[in-house]
Amino acid sequence: MYRRSGRGRLLLLIFIALSIVIITLDFRQGQGGPLARAKDISVAVVAPIQKGLTTIFRPVGNFFASIGELGRLRGENQRLKAELDSIEQEIAEAEALQDEIVTLTDLHDLDEPWIAMDDVTAQVIGYSPSNYRWARFIDKGRADGIRTDMAVVNAQGLVGKVISVTEHTSEILLLIDPRAAAGARIEERRDTGQVQGNGESEGLSLELIDSISDVFEGDLVITSGYDQGIFPPGIPIGEIEEIAGDVRRPDQQIVVDPFVDFTALDYVKVLLDTGPNRQDRAEDR
Amino acid sequence: MVKEPKPSSVLGDLGVPRVSAIAAVIVLAAAIQSTVLSYATILGVIPQVVLVVVMCLAFTDGEKVGLVCGFFAGLLQDLQLPEGSVVGLYALVYTLVGFAVGQLREFTPAESVWTPVFTVAAATAVVEASYATLAIILGQEWVGITFTVKVIGLVVLYNTLLTPLVFPLVRKVADRFRPERVYRW
Numbered sequence A: 001m002y003r004r005s006g007r008g009r010l011l012l013l014i015f016i017a018l019s020i021v022i023i024t025l026d027f028r029q030g031q032g033g034p035l036a037r038a039k040d041i042s043v044a045v046v047a048p049i050q051k052g053l054t055t056i057f058r059p060v061g062n063f064f065a066s067i068g069e070l071g072r073l074r075g076e077n078q079r080l081k082a083e084l085d086s087i088e089q090e091i092a093e094a095e096a097l098q099d100e101i102v103t104l105t106d107l108h109d110l111d112e113p114w115i116a117m118d119d120v121t122a123q124v125i126g127y128s129p130s131n132y133r134w135a136r137f138i139d140k141g142r143a144d145g146i147r148t149d150m151a152v153v154n155a156q157g158l159v160g161k162v163i164s165v166t167e168h169t170s171e172i173l174l175l176i177d178p179r180a181a182a183g184a185r186i187e188e189r190r191d192t193g194q195v196q197g198n199g200e201s202e203g204l205s206l207e208l209i210d211s212i213s214d215v216f217e218g219d220l221v222i223t224s225g226y227d228q229g230i231f232p233p234g235i236p237i238g239e240i241e242e243i244a245g246d247v248r249r250p251d252q253q254i255v256v257d258p259f260v261d262f263t264a265l266d267y268v269k270v271l272l273d274t275g276p277n278r279q280d281r282a283e284d285r
Numbered sequence B: 001m002v003k004e005p006k007p008s009s010v011l012g013d014l015g016v017p018r019v020s021a022i023a024a025v026i027v028l029a030a031a032i033q034s035t036v037l038s039y040a041t042i043l044g045v046i047p048q049v050v051l052v053v054v055m056c057l058a059f060t061d062g063e064k065v066g067l068v069c070g071f072f073a074g075l076l077q078d079l080q081l082p083e084g085s086v087v088g089l090y091a092l093v094y095t096l097v098g099f100a101v102g103q104l105r106e107f108t109p110a111e112s113v114w115t116p117v118f119t120v121a122a123a124t125a126v127v128e129a130s131y132a133t134l135a136i137i138l139g140q141e142w143v144g145i146t147f148t149v150k151v152i153g154l155v156v157l158y159n160t161l162l163t164p165l166v167f168p169l170v171r172k173v174a175d176r177f178r179p180e181r182v183y184r185w
Helices: A002-028 A034-107 A276-284 B016-033 B049-061 B063-079 B089-107 B114-137 B145-176
Strands: A119-127 A135-138 A151-153 A158-165 A170-174 A181-186 A192-196 A204-208 A220-223 A236-244 A253-258 A267-271
Touching: A002 A034, A002 B063, A002 B089, A034 A119, A034 A135, A034 A158, A034 B016, A034 B063, A135 A267, A170 A267, A181 A236, A204 A236, B016 B049, B016 B063, B016 B145, B049 B063, B049 B089, B049 B114, B049 B145, B063 B089, B089 B114, B114 B145
Parallel strands: none
Antiparallel strands: A119 A135, A119 A267, A135 A170, A151 A158, A151 A267, A158 A170, A181 A192, A181 A220, A192 A204, A204 A253, A220 A236, A236 A253
């Protein structure tokens, strides 16, 4: 009995030592160390199961959510059909405008606007398993042209950026993660600064470079495009929800309510002309 | 000539099928935690079902299996986190909890389903609090302290609720692949 527990203790010491070695390796490794390879392998093992579970359980979740609403759905269906006609017309107009913007930006050698960029639509297949980090795994990867540092958006606005890529999956860091940040400015006022994530239940915090600027609740916050080429300018981020403290003092707290509903991300778009591709082009010029 | 007793492997008397079955359970738990349980949250908090599985394994198989499973399950969870998290920290904490729960088992009535439930509740609180503390000490960017306390409370609640479902399943797998000579009841 005594020897048995003694062996248990030896084994414990061995595995504690191993954990500490891994933590040390993690602190010392740069890009592409042995742990990066281990990460790729672990993601490759888990991703197919995640994808399967998502395919099975997402529709079930939606089914249960909508089962009590069948009656209302018929009326809504009619209303939506009517709306669709007018929206189709608006889309045609918007596309014409977009073509015009692209022609004009080419003509004046400006940066390509983000709405005109090539993109890849990907499905969210998995979450970061921690309650303190906000990231998602998506089902497109290197084979689809995705690279690290590309910007990720959805219909509402800025979602985040790509932080790691395998052949057929990528991981995106959401803007609400405490390590995420984006160059931002207030639309119409040109005040620039940076938004930073504070976790899921909190708004983003906005720090302006020039703290004497007049900002108001409800002001629209968009990307500034000044952060080493990750986020192109003009992507909607959110609107100012609350301004605490004196705006004229450096400790002012500006809270931005993001447009994107980070709890319900199903599909996202990766902008392929951002990240490394955008930097390449800037060097060409 | 005296026949030497066969030295037991690191995982005790485990065969290849048993090790694979346990590994499959851990990988499946990790996949479930990052998909189904990530949309079925309690107030936005994801349960740590991988941790529950580790503790159940420690409960059915003792401290050696507990700590080795804890290490690999923790490492798998570490590797699923985005960059900027301390890789190896879940491995360390889960190793310790696997060992501790395995040792605790000797002092508790084995057949009651309540024992693992209470153990999971208490151990989850300790694990979550130590992980947060160590991550902050090691310099990881962290969210607010009130948020952290809320998360720990809800993870304890959710993990505790999951234990009566997870424990019988884990025990079934653990017993199913147990070598024949071990006493079954």
